[in-house]
Amino acid sequence: MDRKVTSLFGYVSKSVLLAFYALFALFPLIWMLILSFKPDSQMFTTTFFFDPTLDNFRAVFSQSDFLRNLLNNLIISSLAVVVSLAVGVPAAYALARFQFKGREDIAFTFLSFRFAPEILVIIPLYLIYQRLGLIDNYFGLIWVYQLISLPLLIWILRGFFEDISPDIESAAQLDGYSWWQVFFKVLLPLVRPGLVAAALLCFIFCWNAFTFTLQLGGNSTQTSTVSMTRFLASDTVHYGWVAAAALVSALPEVILALLIQKHLVRGLSFGAVKG
């Protein structure tokens, strides 16, 4: 069972397989990278060898409101996450600590918001939003983005709150702190890794949102996800422009994720493992 030869063979074959898979998974991104630096003239003639150019990037930034759309995306996504935090943290705490009838049903209902594809609910939502005058409105989009970020936040944070022994809250209360002080001084610092991880994850999902902003957004609130599709014009498809726009769009979240990577891993697994 434990012979050295079989283990070496196993190790090598595992590594090779994993390398192949990594290449397979990353290939679309690598392709996009290549496309964004490829000039239009060489788009269909060569694959990997070409003269790199920055024309695509120049075009994207000068020929459209791309920068403004990026900004819209940033504003809406960030504010959506902030609202989710304000609402989600108390909700997660309540679901973790208090016993009440229908608790699990409510928790599951929150989660179920993520099950439904956005396409499914977009038509009724559009009609409702139109009545309320919330089309092409920052507030409207932030509100509907809660369907994306809130369930995730609540479920991650609920696990974190459940992992904190209620004794710690009792101890802090006996030590002379009011409930609010206990919440801010003791509980929040303890769930901080989870908060960071959850907030970041929600931001990424909001940043990538497409369907809601496509239908419920408009000219003034257009986000980068939607505006990218403009480059798929009817006469010529500027693949290079699309690739460049996509790359620029993905950059912030990739950088963010890399910077806070260790918090992400710790935050997501910490809550899951019962210690």
Add this chain to the structure above:
Amino acid sequence: MAELTLKKIVKQYNPGQPKAVDKLNLEIRDGEFIALLGPSGCGKSTTLRMVAGLESVTDGEIIIGGKVVNHVHPKDRGVGLAFENYALYPPLKIRDNLAFNLKARRTKESDIHKRVAEISKYLHIEDLLDLKPAALSSGQKQRVNIARALIRRPAVLLLDEPLSHLDAALRVQMRTEIKRLHAEQCLTTVIVTHDQLEAMALTDRIAVLNDGKLQQFDTPLTVFNHPANEFVAGFLGEPPMNIFTVEPDNNRRLVIPGTEFALPMTSNIEQLLGKRSKIKLGIRPWGVRVNQSSSNGLLGTVSVIEDLGDETRAGVRYGELLLISSIPTTDRYKPGSRVQLTFNDEDLNLFDIETGARLQSNNGSSAPA
């Protein structure tokens, strides 16, 4: 029924990491009941799992009934393992839980029936046969657990902390049952436990482990009265042995600096002390005799009295040390009483500070505990 030999068993999970089990040698006789005793993390469960075949052996050999079984599948080793957490199959009735393994071996239906009836009568679980595990109490589950291990008629029975999840009263009861079971079956048995009372009560010999290394392997009374080193001496016995550091002074006494503790050395002790500047002294609570205060000898002030019904304990403080003594319940001392302490020389143990080994005199006779 078979002998079980562990020859230089080593378990190392990753090269460079400390070894979980380090060159363990044990020769267990046919029909013997032994314990693997030690604190959590000492390697006892790992060793048991290696014997069962659930863990691979990094180095060394496991020999059951004369056959090396390192690469033999667990089901063919002839071992029966009773898990710590019972591991009963929830959807099956107890009857089917017991029969599960036999069915897998394609044993005849009539044979299975016979064996289930036999073993359930023996372990008093006949009324439980048609229930499911969820309906059973911890004690009942434990008996089913053991029955399941026994029904395979193993050569070696392995018990992994069988009593640790039972409440105190049930634990004492089950302990008696297991002892009786072994007395009647005479099956080679290995029990893993961190409870030294359990190991003492049940077994023919105890293997004391610490940090993956074997500390001592001998009968309960020997391990108790003649511990090989400080770890064993401190681990066995309730209440635990008093073990503390002393130094020789210029008046041929062993003292704790800064306190009134001063014990005159006999020639035997002096010889064992040798050139050491510090040594550890060990004495069991019932070896410390408390007398009315007098003008000579080792004096002290009682710091605490514990009245435990049929037992009384007195604590005398010397600096960092709280020396515990078991005294007759008829004695009437109070905190603050001045008393005189005496020991029998044969109750004193000396341990080397560096190695922890118990010091024996040159003529072979050791100072028993």
Add this chain to the structure above:
Amino acid sequence: MASVEIEGLTKWYGKRRGVENISFNLADKEFLTVFGPAGAGKTTTLNLIAGIVTPNQGSVKIAGRNIDGLEPAERNIAMVFESYALYPQLTVFENMAFPLRSPKYKQPEKKVKERVVHYAKVMKIDHLLDRQIQALSNGQRQRTALGRALVRQPDVFLFDEPLSHLDAKLRHSMRAELKEMRSQLGTTTIYVTHDYLEAMSLGDRVAVINEGRIHHIGTPKEVYFRPTTMEVARLFGDPEINLVMGQLKAKGLQLVVQILGENVGIEVPPDAAEPLRTANKVYVGFRPANVNVIEGNSKTAFHGVVYSFEPLGTKSVLTVDAADGTRIRALIDGRRTIQIDRRIQFTITPHSLMFFDADTHRFLFRSKVPIEEVANG
């Protein structure tokens, strides 16, 4: 002055009884241990006193002042939790200082430092003040939790099984040290445990609780030698007390009790005549330590067959099948070895018997001969 008066405390969790009608009074500086098996209601009782849980009925008074309705923060109670409940992100010093920096019990920073260092020395963790909690051993964490409660100098201390997660060796030494430290506590204390050794050793009085109700409050000697019921008797002592049916018979002027299916009668002390007069059948209790296995033959001793022999070091436990099949336990000296299945004879130390009513299981009588004069096996 911090006397504690608990009156009729009751808490139901839906249909399940947490505790019912808990009442006791403690004088200032008294140390009460609340003892009972798991699930008895001990932690619920503490939580009710601390204000973490609100009772359905009953009241709690500290120093004569009714504290019902007060938030935990306002009760001036310090509690040591079974899980220690240390603040994981703070150091040892910060943990111990936390209560003294709260809005309710705030102290000037200089005083905070003084007190924390003082009690850290008492708990022997003054060299660990800068450590993170994660880096501490179990025993060190426990001392930190104790230290954090001590710095407060509250009206009442509550301890919830503080030693239960320590290994056996550490438990023994911490128990003795806790007893030594009583003067440091300086105020009324309620200590909850499922370990009878802790309950007897530490308490001025012991409150025995089971299934949500208090069965006996008395001094350690009282609950051990004169328990109010058979159930209380069973909770103390390891191995458990032997409880067997007994038949009372008059042999001339002497009252004897026959047990274990033998004609050998044990003489009942003269002052038992009154309490036992109306009883015919009784339960007789005797502790394993009072069973003496004798050598040789005797006409007045009981007979039995050894079912199991368990050496424990200083003593050994003998399980014996008596003449009528009842299984009883005896504690014998650790130096004796007795083979299983051997026939033996044994006696029971006179005056060590307890008599209980066969129907109500309540305590009837125990010899008033002073315990000191009862020879122990």
